Amino acid sequence: MFDSFARTELLIGPEGMAFLAAAKVAVIGIGGVGSYAAEALARVGIGRLLLVDDDEICLTNVNRQIIALRSTVGRPKVEVMAERIRDINPDAEVEAVQEYFGPDSAERIVGPGLSYVVDAIDTVSAKLELIMRCKALGIPIVSAMGTGNKFDPTRLELADISETSVCPLARVMRKELRKRGVDSLKVIYSREEPIKIDESANPCRQHCICPKKDCTCVGRRSVPGSTSFVPPAAGLIAASVVVRGLLGKD
Numbered sequence: 001m002f003d004s005f006a007r008t009e010l011l012i013g014p015e016g017m018a019f020l021a022a023a024k025v026a027v028i029g030i031g032g033v034g035s036y037a038a039e040a041l042a043r044v045g046i047g048r049l050l051l052v053d054d055d056e057i058c059l060t061n062v063n064r065q066i067i068a069l070r071s072t073v074g075r076p077k078v079e080v081m082a083e084r085i086r087d088i089n090p091d092a093e094v095e096a097v098q099e100y101f102g103p104d105s106a107e108r109i110v111g112p113g114l115s116y117v118v119d120a121i122d123t124v125s126a127k128l129e130l131i132m133r134c135k136a137l138g139i140p141i142v143s144a145m146g147t148g149n150k151f152d153p154t155r156l157e158l159a160d161i162s163e164t165s166v167c168p169l170a171r172v173m174r175k176e177l178r179k180r181g182v183d184s185l186k187v188i189y190s191r192e193e194p195i196k197i198d199e200s201a202n203p204c205r206q207h208c209i210c211p212k213k214d215c216t217c218v219g220r221r222s223v224p225g226s227t228s229f230v231p232p233a234a235g236l237i238a239a240s241v242v243v244r245g246l247l248g249k250d
Contacts, residue, residue, distance in 0.1 A: 004089065005045045016247055021047035021091075023115040023246055028052045028101050028130055030077040032064035032231025033144045033238065034120030039066050040239035041118075042085040048093040049085060051078040052109055054100040064231050101126050106133045116242045119143035120235065124169070128176055135182060142241045144234050145170040145189035148224025153233035155192040158241060161185040166193060186241065188234050197225045 009017050025046050027038045030053040038051060055077050061068035067080040078096035085094050099105050101121065110117065110133050117134050119141055121127045127143065134141040143161075146169035161177065164170035167189045177185060244250040 008044055012247060017045055020045045020243065020246065024048035024050065024113060025116045025118065025242055026050035026052065026110060026114050027118045027120060028110075029120035029122065030065075030067065030081050031055075031061070031120060031122065032226060033147060033235040034118065035066045035068075035077070035081060036232040036235030037118045037120060037238040037242075038081055038235075039084065039088075040236050041242060042088045042092060044239065044243055045089065046243075047091070048095075050095045050097065050109075050114070051081050051085075052097045052099065052101055053077045054098055064226050064228050066232070101130060103129055106130065110134065110137070110139070112137060114139050115246060117141040118238045118242060120238070122148075124172055124176065127173065128180070131177065131182065131185060132180060140186075140245055142186045142188065142238050142245075143173075144238060145173070145187050146194070146224075147190070147231040147234045148226050149194040149197060150190050150192050150230045151195060151227060152190075152192050153230045155190045156188060156230070156234055156237060157190070158186065158188055158237060161187045164189050166191040168194065188237050188241070190230070195225065 005017055023046055025041055027034045027049065030038060030051055038049060041049060057068050057072050057075055057077055057080065059073050067077060067084065072080045076098045078098050082094045082096040085092055097109060101109060106129050110130065117139055119127055119130050121130060131141060131143060145167045161170060161174050162183060164174065164187060170187060170189045241250065
């Protein structure tokens with residue numbers, strides 16, 4: 001009988017589908033990368049998903065996040081993502097945690113029982129905390145490096161962090177992980193040189209419809225440029241890494 005995952009079952013068989021249905025995958029960071037990773041994981045039949053992000057959807061997210069629509073601006077990212085996943089697969093178990101991932105929450109959020117983790121966090125300190133937590137627990141993890149200020153999704157590649165170059169975030173992560181005794185990490189990164197952004201452009205000063213007027217995206221020191229195709233492409237690659245890893249096909 002055909003069902004929502006019939007086309008996937010043609011590739012991996014009923015045993016593979018059953019294995020994915022029993023897996024539990026965490027996506028930490030539900031932004032341009034993480035929202036597409038979570039969507040793809042739901043559409044391939046992952047049965048249990050943990051979504052973690054403390055942020056609400058902003059109008060400037062519409063250009064790259066699958067959960068970002070004018071109708072969802074101001075709502076928690078994890079809440080909207082969880083609704084989409086349940087609409088895709090009503091049998092999926094979805095845990096939505098609207099909380100910042102860091103030293104104070106790491107032990108509570110990431111624990112034994114996870115089959116795989118997608119690191120779609122955009123801050124170095126939180127990425128390091130997540131990676132070290134997964135390493136300590138023996139949980140497989142794939143980590144997305146910088147996708148901001150990039151324009152060519154075909155330059156994205158999967159590599160060990162020791163093999164990366166050009167990407168500024170990967171350079172910092174290599175250095176910090178070596179300090180912590182970690183020499184190997186599966187990452188998605190791009191060797192495309194970051195594009196110099198137009199500092200005069202202000203994406204959130206006019207026509208903002210975000211309900212939190214006192215919390216704008218221009219408050220950060222540097223807002224990276226982004227597109228509708230580079231971060232999502234990285235998220236889709238991350239989902240494929242997880243599924244292929246779970247099925248022993250990587």
